[in-house]
Amino acid sequence: MKANSIRIWECIFVLAAVSYALRVLPLTLIRKPIQNRFVRSFLYYIPYATLSVMTVPAIFSVTSNPLAGIAALILAGLTAWFSSNLFLSAAVASIAVLIVQMLV
Amino acid sequence: MGRKQESLRRDGWRREFSEGVRDAVPIALGYFAVSFSLGIAAHLIGMTPVQGFFLSFLNNASAGEYAGISAIAEGTSLAALAVLILITNARYLLMSCALSQKLSPDVGILQRLVLAWGVTDELFGLGVSRKGYVQPSYLYGADVTALSCWAAGTVGGVIAGNVFPPAVVSALSASIFGMFLAVILPRGRKDRATLMVILSGFGLSSLFAAAPALNQISGNMRVILLTLVISAAAAVIRPVQEETAEAEIEQEKSEQKKPVREPLTARKTAGAA
Numbered sequence: 001m002k003a004n005s006i007r008i009w010e011c012i013f014v015l016a017a018v019s020y021a022l023r024v025l026p027l028t029l030i031r032k033p034i035q036n037r038f039v040r041s042f043l044y045y046i047p048y049a050t051l052s053v054m055t056v057p058a059i060f061s062v063t064s065n066p067l068a069g070i071a072a073l074i075l076a077g078l079t080a081w082f083s084s085n086l087f088l089s090a091a092v093a094s095i096a097v098l099i100v101q102m103l104v
Numbered sequence: 105m106g107r108k109q110e111s112l113r114r115d116g117w118r119r120e121f122s123e124g125v126r127d128a129v130p131i132a133l134g135y136f137a138v139s140f141s142l143g144i145a146a147h148l149i150g151m152t153p154v155q156g157f158f159l160s161f162l163n164n165a166s167a168g169e170y171a172g173i174s175a176i177a178e179g180t181s182l183a184a185l186a187v188l189i190l191i192t193n194a195r196y197l198l199m200s201c202a203l204s205q206k207l208s209p210d211v212g213i214l215q216r217l218v219l220a221w222g223v224t225d226e227l228f229g230l231g232v233s234r235k236g237y238v239q240p241s242y243l244y245g246a247d248v249t250a251l252s253c254w255a256a257g258t259v260g261g262v263i264a265g266n267v268f269p270p271a272v273v274s275a276l277s278a279s280i281f282g283m284f285l286a287v288i289l290p291r292g293r294k295d296r297a298t299l300m301v302i303l304s305g306f307g308l309s310s311l312f313a314a315a316p317a318l319n320q321i322s323g324n325m326r327v328i329l330l331t332l333v334i335s336a337a338a339a340v341i342r343p344v345q346e347e348t349a350e351a352e353i354e355q356e357k358s359e360q361k362k363p364v365r366e367p368l369t370a371r372k373t374a375g376a377a
């Protein structure tokens with residue numbers, strides 16, 4: 001279904017305003033290092049929790065065949081574990097998916 | 105002497121910037137592929153290339169933009185749209201909180217206004233994986249590289265429709281997950297508690313996606329809920345030791361201007377009590 005142009009611009013503005021507010025408020029208001037040990041630990045763990053939750057099971061849906069995602073997870077996971085190289089690990093994930101797509 | 109310092113400072117800026125560019129290349133590749141398919145969706149609801157550009161340039165959020173695009177097509181009210189994006193992107197609130205701890209207090213308000221624009225899952229991952237304070241110049245390099253591809257991908261998608269074979273698009277979108285893994289796993293290898301957080305993330309997220317009733321929770325809500333629960337649980341069970349967060353030690357040392365560890369530990373214990 002198509003939406004009219006004015007409505008699209010209104011919606012883009014609302015989406016952008018909320019997205020930016022979420023990002024800018026903590027970054028500008030929290031200027032001093034947080035001393036509370038729980039808060040510091042909580043914030044330390046957040047990226048590891050978020051990124052792992054977002055990777056699995058989403059990686060299995062990269063193609064209609066979950067096998068591609070499983071191969072990508074295992075091979076890129078091993079690459080990341082042993083090399084910690086971002087680009088290599090990303091390339092391995094892509095190549096794994098390409099190869100599985102060609103084979104299956 | 106002043107000129108020499110100025111040129112040293114500029115070299116440091118340039119070095120950090122180019123490291124940011126280099127580290128963001130795999131992100132940029134994945135972003136282009138994802139935002140390209142986003143552009144196709146935007147095209148289908150009647151967006152022009154210019155609208156597609158601003159949607160991506162101003163939001164920098166794949167899940168949020170997808171949710172927004174479908175809501176626009178469904179005729180959702182602006183208020184409902186605001187709530188939807190608030191929930192979808194709520195994790196950026198948490199990420200910005202965490203990133204604010206990685207910025208030196210010397211970083212001014214104008215720089216923070218710009219840096220806020222670049223808080224995405226992947227770029228945040230890059231920022232927090234830096235040792236000690238992250239330099240704004242590093243983030244600028246990463247933001248410009250990845251987010252220009254993000255905006256360009258959407259424009260390309262709107263204009264061109266489905267140009268790439270689907271097999272290539274799905275392969276490129278897998279690269280983002282490879283990068284996530286490269287951000288989290290090396291830290292997990294060094295620290296048992298972090299590894300448990302990562303494995304809990306994998307396990308609980310799969311459980312929530314598959315189990316009856318739990319799978320009624322939307323993908324983004326799942327991300328928000330599990331992030332809060334797992335991080336809070338880990339913070340209670342294994343509060344971060346100074347050895348664990350080397351970066352944080354460096355921050356504290358530079359604040360205190362003395363390498364003595366004893367008073368630091370004592371103060372922190374007192375603070376937690």
